[in-house]
Amino acid sequence: MFKTFLAIHASSWAILIVLLIAAAMLYSNKVIKVGTIVHMILRLMYVVMLVSGCGMLFLAIDNSGMNSFTWTFLGKAVLAIAMMGVSEMLLIRIKKTKKQALSCGLLILFYSLLF
Template identity: 45%
Template sequence: MNAVPYKALLESHVGGWEVAIVLLIVAYFLYRAGKEKAGKIVHMLLRLMMVIILVSGAWMLFTVHASEVYFYVKGLLAIIAFGLIEMSLGRAKRQEGSIGFFIGCLVVLVVVIMLGYRVFS
């Protein structure tokens, strides 16, 4: 693959993760503070970032890293993280106990990011 499109995919993927973490934290605290309308807007922006992350990650996985099982594990954990994000924000929106899902989500996100930077080899 040409270096320029790969770099663009990589930058959109990494930037997407950075923005998604910030949006997750903001949305969670907006919902917990009872600001449902603002939380919903931030939640929708977070979903947009998750789509960008998913598309750029799948594109890189199937074009560049297709033979590396390491990145398939990272992709699977990322999908689990997306599920935890939705569960924690859904519970926070309904004002139910959500701190466990939120902390679990942050832990899985940290593991996914560490896998992306190849901290675990």
């Protein structure tokens, strides 16, 4: 079961990155309607990523207890949730044509810490 959650989780991360870039490009090119659709699909993938990540976390706790691997897992979960918030902030700022340097920097920082 862990391998299934892992495969879904890894795939959702790859899809998230592609959708984030696509939505940012659509918003910056003023294709708002299609960008909003891609943004909604991105939010759906956030849910898939969270469910698969929680499934892996609960299986890890059941199998091995609260060892150092599980604490690392919890730290990555917190960073992933923060990354989702910064991604949303970045896309909204691009959509409203505001400055997004801070959001972009935070997003790059969170991605680098997660991987």
